[in-house]
Amino acid sequence: MPVNSFDTYPMNWKPAREALGTGPLYLALAAALERDVRSGALPPGTRLPPQRELADFLDIDFTTVTRAYGVCRAKGLVYGVTGRGTFVASGLDAADATDDGLIDLGVVQAFPEIGAAVLVEAAQAVLARETAQRLFTYGDRDGLRRHRVAGRRWLARCGVTAPEDRIAVFPGVQGALSTALLSVFGVGDALAVDPFTYGNLLAFARLAGVRLVPVAGDAHGMRPDALDAAARRGVTGVFLMPNCANPTTLTLPEERKDELAAVAARRGLLVLEDDASLAPPRPGQRTLFARLPDATVYLAGSTRLLAPGLRATYVCTPAAVRDRLFAGLHHATIKASALDAEILGELVLSGRAESILAAKAKAATKANAIFDAVFPDAAPTDGEQRLFRTRPLPGTAGRGPEIERACRAAGLRVFHSDRFAVVRGAPDAFLRVALCSTGGGPRLRRALETLRDTLPTLTPPPRKRRTAQKPAPSLA
Numbered sequence: 001m002p003v004n005s006f007d008t009y010p011m012n013w014k015p016a017r018e019a020l021g022t023g024p025l026y027l028a029l030a031a032a033l034e035r036d037v038r039s040g041a042l043p044p045g046t047r048l049p050p051q052r053e054l055a056d057f058l059d060i061d062f063t064t065v066t067r068a069y070g071v072c073r074a075k076g077l078v079y080g081v082t083g084r085g086t087f088v089a090s091g092l093d094a095a096d097a098t099d100d101g102l103i104d105l106g107v108v109q110a111f112p113e114i115g116a117a118v119l120v121e122a123a124q125a126v127l128a129r130e131t132a133q134r135l136f137t138y139g140d141r142d143g144l145r146r147h148r149v150a151g152r153r154w155l156a157r158c159g160v161t162a163p164e165d166r167i168a169v170f171p172g173v174q175g176a177l178s179t180a181l182l183s184v185f186g187v188g189d190a191l192a193v194d195p196f197t198y199g200n201l202l203a204f205a206r207l208a209g210v211r212l213v214p215v216a217g218d219a220h221g222m223r224p225d226a227l228d229a230a231a232r233r234g235v236t237g238v239f240l241m242p243n244c245a246n247p248t249t250l251t252l253p254e255e256r257k258d259e260l261a262a263v264a265a266r267r268g269l270l271v272l273e274d275d276a277s278l279a280p281p282r283p284g285q286r287t288l289f290a291r292l293p294d295a296t297v298y299l300a301g302s303t304r305l306l307a308p309g310l311r312a313t314y315v316c317t318p319a320a321v322r323d324r325l326f327a328g329l330h331h332a333t334i335k336a337s338a339l340d341a342e343i344l345g346e347l348v349l350s351g352r353a354e355s356i357l358a359a360k361a362k363a364a365t366k367a368n369a370i371f372d373a374v375f376p377d378a379a380p381t382d383g384e385q386r387l388f389r390t391r392p393l394p395g396t397a398g399r400g401p402e403i404e405r406a407c408r409a410a411g412l413r414v415f416h417s418d419r420f421a422v423v424r425g426a427p428d429a430f431l432r433v434a435l436c437s438t439g440g441g442p443r444l445r446r447a448l449e450t451l452r453d454t455l456p457t458l459t460p461p462p463r464k465r466r467t468a469q470k471p472a473p474s475l476a
Helices: 025-039 051-058 062-074 116-127 130-136 145-157 172-183 199-208 224-232 254-267 301-305 319-333 338-350 352-374 400-409 441-457
Strands: 078-081 085-088 167-170 190-193 211-214 237-240 270-274 296-299 313-316 388-392 430-434
Touching (some): 025 062, 051 062, 062 078, 116 338, 145 313, 145 338, 167 172, 172 296, 172 301, 172 313, 254 270
Parallel strands (some): 190 211, 190 237, 237 270
Antiparallel strands (some): 078 085, 167 313, 388 430
């Protein structure tokens, strides 16, 4: 029993020990915390008891509380602030795109209104065919042959050439990444990533038991020497977004791709390449897959830019991991939605997919011009049609939920870099600002102007330097 009495001790949360059951205590405690968060018994912003204090209260091991808090953190229910404790989150996870009156500068939806009518027409054409019934069966788990033919054409557009038997349709990039972590990597394996990386990868890696190792970078992206050092410490793979990396907007120059591919080849690393771009490759621009085809899993991230709800993408895999990755697809989801794959194939083979992305590229150019007008000090895009930009917020690492809540009060949904940080409290904090989800130029300009006026209130004031005080004059 605890030595100290908690009868009158102030604690924001006092779960009943007897209600935790006899199963794994950390899971029971996590479930109790989740119930109280979702029911509203613990409102957003509530500071949870320190882990040692709660362990003493429940008369359980400290690590049990640590694991329970970790489970809830992975679900986005709570967040930690270094030196301050653990707090109940506001529910603003990356999937939150509800119509709550906010202007959305958070979720990257790639101008969903552009091409929407074309997608509806393609869906109607697909469903009107005599073969439509086949789309609702378990057959053709890797995708129908025409799906792979469409995939091969789209991959060629991206600069990737491979035989059909190494191409499959997956339920989106997130589905492909999660399948790779479950089937190609194992519990305890280490994957090298940028210090700020794709938010959904962070959450799923925790669930899959794969360690994400942040690798230092510079103005050109991940540093080859840092990746080499991580490989010597046991990293077995690397995840890279070569074009406008999410959330940093960095694009790898060709020379840096050469250097990273050389390290991966020398150290035997498996490369996961998430390649998302509105435009096809420029002359001389090559994928990592083209450099290292026997050790790169290529994810055609550009397909998710066609429509946020079209959950299908093409994946090209090296022969060495093909069977494991495809088996992982079958075990995890059985197959990608054949209806989505058929709609995607219809758009690709008819040429309308290219037209949709071209229209979105024009919209992105206009949106970036608005951003540059509101924030004239922003780094140049060098002609890239970016769907999001960043604004530095120095001194706010670890305060992401608070920053986002303050922006909500101003009518804006934004995402702080804490969402994407591999290590909590990562320096060089910033906001990722989506330019493609607000629904129009004037609305975007108003939102960005509001953000510009709000930013000065979000950063802490500079610390005053202490100056040596002159000795008081002698009274003698």
